[in-house]
Amino acid sequence: MDAVAIERALSRVAHEIVERNPDEESLTLVGIRTRGVPLARRLAANIGSILGRAIATGELDITMHRDDLALRETLPRVGPSDISFDVNDRTLVLVDDVLFTGRTIRAALDELSDFGRPRRIQLAILVDRGHRELPIRPDFVGKNVPTALNERIRVRLVEVDGKDEVLLER
Amino acid sequence: MNTTWRHKDLLGIQELTAEEITFLLDTAAAFKQVGERSIKKVPSLRGKTLVNLFIEPSTRTRTSFELAAKRLSADVININTTASSLVKGETLKDTALNLQALNADIIVIRHSAAGAPHFLARFLKASIINAGDGAHEHPTQALLDAFTIREHKGRIDGLNVTILGDILYSRVARSNIWLLTKLGARVTLAGPSTLVPRVFEQFGCRVVHDIETAIGDADVINLLRIQHERQRKTMFPSIGEYTAMFGLNKDRFARTKPDALIMHPGPINRGVEIDSEIADCDRSVILEQVTNGLAVRMAVLFVCSGGQL
Amino acid sequence: MKSLLIKGGRVIDPANHVDEVRDVFIAESKIVASAQDAEVIDARGKIVTPGLIDMHVHLREPGRGDKETVETGTRCAARGGFTSIVCMPNTTPAADNTGTIAFIRQRVAEVGCVNVFPTGAISKELKGEELAPIGSLKKAGIVALTDDGHCVQSNDLMRRAVEYAKMFNLPVLDHCQDYSLVADGVVHEGYWSAALGLRGWPATGEDVIVARNVLLAELTDWWIHCQHISSARSVQLIREAKRRGVKISAEACPHHFTMTDGCVKAYETNFKMNPPLRTEHDRDGILEGLADGTIDCIASDHAPHCTYEKEVEFDLAPFGIIGLETELALSLELVRKKVLTLPALIERFTTKPATLLRLNKGTLSMGADADVTIIDPEIEWTYDVTQSASKSRNSPFHGWQMRGKAERTIVGGVTKFP
Numbered sequence: 001m002d003a004v005a006i007e008r009a010l011s012r013v014a015h016e017i018v019e020r021n022p023d024e025e026s027l028t029l030v031g032i033r034t035r036g037v038p039l040a041r042r043l044a045a046n047i048g049s050i051l052g053r054a055i056a057t058g059e060l061d062i063t064m065h066r067d068d069l070a071l072r073e074t075l076p077r078v079g080p081s082d083i084s085f086d087v088n089d090r091t092l093v094l095v096d097d098v099l100f101t102g103r104t105i106r107a108a109l110d111e112l113s114d115f116g117r118p119r120r121i122q123l124a125i126l127v128d129r130g131h132r133e134l135p136i137r138p139d140f141v142g143k144n145v146p147t148a149l150n151e152r153i154r155v156r157l158v159e160v161d162g163k164d165e166v167l168l169e170r
Numbered sequence: 171m172n173t174t175w176r177h178k179d180l181l182g183i184q185e186l187t188a189e190e191i192t193f194l195l196d197t198a199a200a201f202k203q204v205g206e207r208s209i210k211k212v213p214s215l216r217g218k219t220l221v222n223l224f225i226e227p228s229t230r231t232r233t234s235f236e237l238a239a240k241r242l243s244a245d246v247i248n249i250n251t252t253a254s255s256l257v258k259g260e261t262l263k264d265t266a267l268n269l270q271a272l273n274a275d276i277i278v279i280r281h282s283a284a285g286a287p288h289f290l291a292r293f294l295k296a297s298i299i300n301a302g303d304g305a306h307e308h309p310t311q312a313l314l315d316a317f318t319i320r321e322h323k324g325r326i327d328g329l330n331v332t333i334l335g336d337i338l339y340s341r342v343a344r345s346n347i348w349l350l351t352k353l354g355a356r357v358t359l360a361g362p363s364t365l366v367p368r369v370f371e372q373f374g375c376r377v378v379h380d381i382e383t384a385i386g387d388a389d390v391i392n393l394l395r396i397q398h399e400r401q402r403k404t405m406f407p408s409i410g411e412y413t414a415m416f417g418l419n420k421d422r423f424a425r426t427k428p429d430a431l432i433m434h435p436g437p438i439n440r441g442v443e444i445d446s447e448i449a450d451c452d453r454s455v456i457l458e459q460v461t462n463g464l465a466v467r468m469a470v471l472f473v474c475s476g477g478q479l
Numbered sequence: 480m481k482s483l484l485i486k487g488g489r490v491i492d493p494a495n496h497v498d499e500v501r502d503v504f505i506a507e508s509k510i511v512a513s514a515q516d517a518e519v520i521d522a523r524g525k526i527v528t529p530g531l532i533d534m535h536v537h538l539r540e541p542g543r544g545d546k547e548t549v550e551t552g553t554r555c556a557a558r559g560g561f562t563s564i565v566c567m568p569n570t571t572p573a574a575d576n577t578g579t580i581a582f583i584r585q586r587v588a589e590v591g592c593v594n595v596f597p598t599g600a601i602s603k604e605l606k607g608e609e610l611a612p613i614g615s616l617k618k619a620g621i622v623a624l625t626d627d628g629h630c631v632q633s634n635d636l637m638r639r640a641v642e643y644a645k646m647f648n649l650p651v652l653d654h655c656q657d658y659s660l661v662a663d664g665v666v667h668e669g670y671w672s673a674a675l676g677l678r679g680w681p682a683t684g685e686d687v688i689v690a691r692n693v694l695l696a697e698l699t700d701w702w703i704h705c706q707h708i709s710s711a712r713s714v715q716l717i718r719e720a721k722r723r724g725v726k727i728s729a730e731a732c733p734h735h736f737t738m739t740d741g742c743v744k745a746y747e748t749n750f751k752m753n754p755p756l757r758t759e760h761d762r763d764g765i766l767e768g769l770a771d772g773t774i775d776c777i778a779s780d781h782a783p784h785c786t787y788e789k790e791v792e793f794d795l796a797p798f799g800i801i802g803l804e805t806e807l808a809l810s811l812e813l814v815r816k817k818v819l820t821l822p823a824l825i826e827r828f829t830t831k832p833a834t835l836l837r838l839n840k841g842t843l844s845m846g847a848d849a850d851v852t853i854i855d856p857e858i859e860w861t862y863d864v865t866q867s868a869s870k871s872r873n874s875p876f877h878g879w880q881m882r883g884k885a886e887r888t889i890v891g892g893v894t895k896f897p
Contacts, residue, residue, distance in 0.1 A: 061200065064200075074175065075473060078201070078469075080202075081200075113209070261790075262791060304677075338673075369673045
């Protein structure tokens with residue numbers, strides 16, 4: 001995907017989110033660090049202009065909830081999460097760049113429940129590359145890209161990497 | 171992004187680089203946020219066993235480590251014993267080997283003998299965390315002190331930090347000296363000449379023996395607890411004389427910089443090293459140090475034993 | 480007993496001012512001018528000296544045979560090239576009574592493989608309060624008085640002890656330590672004690688007692704020998720006193736002229752000894768003292784301790800290291816570093832201690848006891864403490880590459896090592 005394709009996908013996803021949640025006052029987007037965060041902000045901006053009001057966002061660092069820490073030789077860097085609103089009884093849309101095994105989302109769900117009890121959680125993904133290891137499915141998908149296990153999806157975003165693109169690497 | 175932290179133990183600040191120290195402080199910031207959630211627990215150390223081996227008693231530090239471990243979902247065992255019972259009965263080595271036989275993953279040790287954690291690290295597979303070894307080091311205390319300073323001042327580099335009191339017998343002083351000098355602070359040590367000997371100039375510190383010089387341009391003032399027990403009786407005549415010469419009273423406090431932080435590792439001797447009101451004033455960050463201690467210890471436990479080092 | 484001919488070695492015999500390649504004959508356990516049917520020992524390329532003397536060894540018997548015995552301790556000595564050793568009185572019970580001396584001498588006769596000269600205590604139970612029965616101890620066979628392990632703090636008692644010892648021609652050896660200055664110090668007081676948070680043992684704690692010994696030696700006009708000198712200031716005090724003709728002497732241990740206090744930085748208890756390792760400046764002071772003769776002898780202060788006793792927190796570990804088997808190699812380094820010539824080094828192990836203690840040893844004169852050490856000065860070897868003859872393993876030199884070793888140790892005409 002190039003920058004234009006990404007923009008179009010995000011625009012479509014924003015509309016789908018609004019369509020699925022017609023009367024949602026409490027709609028909030030939570031980006032999963034790292035690249036889920038700028039994606040969440042862009043979606044919030046899109047949804048905001050559709051609805052004519054500001055949409056709240058938050059950031060989640062799921063490192064502490066990973067299920068593979070004990071298997072690793074060195075640990076990933078931990079950063080703080082920023083959930084400055086009350087999650088209780090809220091509709092949250094988790095946002096991430098790539099959906100693969102589903103374990104990151106599982107960790108995100110666990111971490112969110114440490115903050116309280118949302119009314120419902122939906123999942124918005126830029127690219128779904130398949131190979132789920134857990135029963136996790138996205139509600140909103142930018143693009144389905146079937147991949148082989150030895151391939152990689154590389155997402156670059158302006159806010160993090162200086163440009164927008166999605167590449168499939170073999 | 172993976173880290174380059176490759177130590178399974180935290181024995182002291184002396185052996186860490188400035189990058190490693192900064193990394194620990196950054197990680198602590200993430201863990202501080204956990205304490206502000208409604209569920210103050212993360213599963214990172216689930217299934218790991220932490221033993222608090224406190225040969226020298228301490229309720230505060232032990233509780234802090236215990237809570238830190240529990241917030242990381244580890245199982246905690248507390249062993250409190252005095253050195254004398256170890257000497258009469260089991261050696262430290264045997265006690266530690268027994269803990270290893272129970273597959274303890276982390277041993278937090280506080281001991282009155284300097285070098286005790288290094289001794290354990292030589293033959294145990296578990297992560298050894300130094301919670302204070304004699305007069306040598308108390309690394310998590312220095313880390314939480316630095317974390318607190320950084321939160322208020324935004325940096326450590328270039329700050330004037332004064333440590334006041336019994337430096338010679340203080341592990342808190344030593345760990346702070348290593349950390350602050352590595353991160354670029356200008357450290358002043360102050361106290362009676364018997365307790366703050368000139369040899370500390372070789373550690374890159376300024377040594378002074380009058381409180382006015384020490385605190386006049388300080389951005390941070392870290393007060394150490396002063397004790398007049400057996401070992402110190404020949405070092406200074408009385409608590410009264412110490413307080414008169416070095417106590418942080420109202421007059422002296424008035425001559426400090428208006429934004430100078432007041433710190434103390436606790437427990438405070440009100441009216442001795444610090445006037446009661448000053449301990450409670452808004453420039454005193456003593457209670458924040460305790461909160462930050464929890465975050466720092468969570469970070470240390472996570473980083474030393476969360477993986478497979 | 481077979482006669483021996485030690486052939487073609489470089490014979491260094493300071494007592495007779497000999498340093499040349501020549502043959503040494505041994506018959507009937509004495510040095511002789513020649514002998515028939517002698518077994519030939521090829522000593523070409525080797526150094527042949529009078530049997531070396533170590534005047535500071537802890538044999539631990541009676542009382543702590545778990546650390547070392549007369550048998551194992553003397554075997555260490557033989558392996559190290561020493562034919563005579565002087566053992567210290569801090570046994571259990573202390574050597575403050577004739578019974579202990581008799582016991583030691585009996586054990587030596589039964590199982591000892593080198594000559595052992597016992598010392599007797601200055602004070603009862605080494606407590607520094609009352610004089611031990613010095614006259615009886617002399618009769619029982621001691622060669623010197625010392626409270627080693629401890630130090631008589633009362634200047635008055637020390638003075639009286641030295642005056643009394645004079646009557647018996649006994650030199651007094653002193654472990655120089657002022658208890659109040661040293662308190663519970665475990666490492667040299669300086670940069671490293673400050674960095675490691677360990678209690679310091681200031682050099683002044685040794686200097687103060689050396690100074691008092693100088694003054695008492697002057698007052699009593701008798702011999703006081705300062706053991707294991709570790710401080711540069713002490714060397715200076717002794718040098719100055721010798722210039723004035725005071726009857727003062729001194730010894731130094733290999734660890735004090737080889738290592739410094741930085742060695743303790745990992746809290747390894749095999750670097751914990753009393754007096755402690757000190758700074759480069761102190762080490763240099765010892766080297767100067769050895770070079771100009773201020774320090775008369777080299778001794779090991781061989782101090783065995785069981786492994787379980789040393790494998791504890793640094794503060795709790797006993798002081799001391801074994802040293803008989805590494806002493807010679809470390810001392811030969813002094814020759815390589817041009818601190819001493821080889822003959823001067825040999826003096827430190829032969830004529831000097833023999834003279835101080837009035838021993839009929841340390842020479843290859845005709846009719847002298849056939850105690851001979853044959854040294855291979857160039858052989859390279861690695862010290863493996865696990866193979867030591869000692870019962871104990873507390874050495875900081877394990878794994879060190881060494882150069883020079885005793886090849887053969889002959890005591891009274893009999894080869895005791897290998």
